[in-house]
């Protein structure tokens with residue numbers, strides 16, 4: 001099996017920005033089948049908004065959803081997660097994070113880092129996970145639920161964490177003080193169906209409102 005060749009642009013973007021959006025890790029038929037499976041997991045029909053839930057953020061393990069984690073995907077996850085030429089294992093399930101349309105005007109979201117729930121007690125160092133991924137199951141137009149990501153925030157947040165390792169020993173204490181990290185302005189992604197956002201454990205990001213007419217359907221998984 002050949003290792004999926006990630007372009008050097010993706011690698012440098014990931015190092016400099018703390019995230020990169022990668023296309024072509026799964027065929028369109030795989031992403032389309034996963035989208036259909038997502039609708040079936042939600043017990044809702046795409047053409048009938050009356051059947052849509054208000055929110056849907058839960059684990060899903062439909063085989064057509066797991067099929068998104070192709071060899072190419074797993075190899076890129078390993079490369080960006082710092083284990084080049086290894087291959088991460090396919091997950092048994094993934095977290096669906098679907099964002100339903102709102103009629104409210106679009107507002108920029110605030111930043112957070114993951115694994116920052118106090119009760120979960122994740123430590124900041126060593127990093128609580130090697131790489132996180134968001135897999136988008138349909139095209140996302142501007143302001144229609146594309147994830148907000150703060151370029152370079154992983155470095156600013158690491159500097160903050162290193163400035164007081166005792167105070168910021170836990171992800172939740174660090175997350176509370178992100179305003180002190182001066183992370184600047186976010187980029188609002190407009191991914192296409194099947195695109196995968198890879199992001200670093202200290203990359204500031206946020207879910208953003210969907211002012212479109214269709215739900216934003218996506219999967220989150222971390223290694």
Ligand SMILES: O=C(O)CCC(=O)C(=O)O
Pocket residue numbers: 097099114134145146147148205206207208218
């Ligand atoms: O839905 C998104 O675009 C991001 C969600 C997120 O960051 C989270 O649930 O931790």
Ligand SMILES: [Fe+2]
Pocket residue numbers: 112113114205206
């Ligand atoms: Fe998050």
